[in-house]
Amino acid sequence: MKELEAIASQEVDWLGYTFDNILRAFLNTSFHHQLSVAAWRLPNQQTQHVILDTSEVISSTDWQLEELSPGFVASPFINADEESPYVRADIYYQSGKQQCQTASNAAQTAKIYSSLQQQLRQNKSAQIHTVPLNNSFFSAEPAKFSDIVANAVKAIEQGDFKKVVPSRNKLVSLPDNFDSARTFQQLCDAYPAAFVSLFSISGVGTWMGASPEILVSTYRQEQRRVFRTIALAGTQPLQGKDPLRSAAWRQKEIEEQAMVSRYIINCFKKIRLREFDEDGPKTTAAGNLLHLRTDFTVDMEATNFPELGSVMLRLLHPTSAVCGMPKEPSLEFIQQHEGYDRSFFSGFLGPVNMQDETHLFVNLRCMQLLGQQAILYAGAGVTIDSEPHREWEETEMKMRTIQKLMIDND
Structure with a gap:
C-alpha cells in the first residue's frame, strides 16, 4: 500500500x-x-x-x-x-x-x-453532477408560508406539539460565470466559524453549504476520546459594534433554544448517560446571523461508551432544531403541510473516521446546484409565541447567507 x-x-x-x-x-x-x-x-x-x-x-x-x-x-x-x-x-x-x-x-x-x-x-470551470428539476418542490410565496406558520401555532395551542420547524425553498438563477470550486473557497473565507462542505454524486446531485450546527463529533482531545454535540436555535441579524455582548433575546427564542437543549439531555437520559458537560447558552455568530448555542461534551472513555457517536446519531436525527418537539407529531405536521421534499436539507453530512475523527453537521445554510440554477432552503422554529411575518423574515435572512455569494462570483 x-x-x-x-x-x-x-x-x-x-x-x-x-x-x-x-x-x-x-x-x-x-x-x-x-x-x-x-x-x-x-x-x-x-x-x-x-x-x-x-x-x-x-x-x-x-x-x-x-x-x-x-x-x-x-x-x-x-x-x-x-x-x-x-x-x-x-x-x-x-x-x-x-x-x-x-x-x-x-x-x-x-x-x-x-x-x-x-x-x-x-483548470476549466468545475462540472458537477445534477439531477432533474421538479417544479412542484417550490413553496416561496409569503402567504403560503405564513399560513403554514399560523396552522402550526394553532396546533401548538391545541397541544399537538410544543415546537415545529417548517421550511421553504426557492429557485434562483446563477450568474453565467458561477463556479462551484470558487464558491466553495468564498464560503470558507466568508464563514470561518462554519462547516463548509460540497458533495457531488452521480444520480444524487450536488449540494454546497456553510452550516453552523454540529450534530455529532467524536475525536481525541488530550489523550481522551470525546463526544460532542450542540443545541443551536434562535435567530436574529448580526448588527451593532459588539453584537455578541449587546444581543437581546426575546422569550420566544430563549424558549426555542431551551427546547433543543432539553431534547439532547432527554436523549442522554434514554441511554442512562449522566456524565456530561454542558456549556451555555451563549450568543454565537454564524455569518450575518446570531444564534443561541449550548455545547454538550462527553468523555467516551470515562463513560465506557465507544459507540456513543452512532447511538446518539440515531437518537438525535432529525433534531428538534430542524424538526420539532416532540419529534413524531412535529414530523407528521411537516410532511402534511410543507408540500415539498427537503431531500438533503436539514439532513446531516460530514467526514467519518478521517484521521481518526468524525464530524457530522446538520445540513443548514445550503443550496442544491442545478447547472445554471440553484435551490435555496431555510426553516424557522415555530413556538406558541411565533408571528408568521417574523418567521418568513427569518427564512429570508438565512437564505441571504448563501445567496449573496452568488451575486458576485468573480
Missing part, C-alpha cells in the same frame, strides 16, 4: 496549485468518470480537504459510524432505512501537505491520477 501511494503521489504535481484549482480538478474528474467527490473545511480551521471515491458504483452505508472506512456521509432529512450515500476516501488531498492516500486498485488509481493531472493543467 505504501509503495502504491508513493508511485501514485509522484504522478500528480500538486505544488503551485491553489486549493480551488485542485478542487476544480477533483470535480471535473468526478464528472467525466461518473465518480463521487466531497470537500469540506471544519469550523475555525484553515485546512481544506477533498476526497474522491474511485469505485464506479454509488457507495452507501448505514449509520454504524465506528465500523466505516474513512469517507464522507450525506443523509437526507427523511431516512427511515438509515442508508446514506457515502463517498469513500480512495483519493484524499489535504491542503498544505501535497499528499494523497489511494485505493488498492492500481489500474483504476493510475487512470484517475492521470485525469486529475490533466484537469489541473486545464
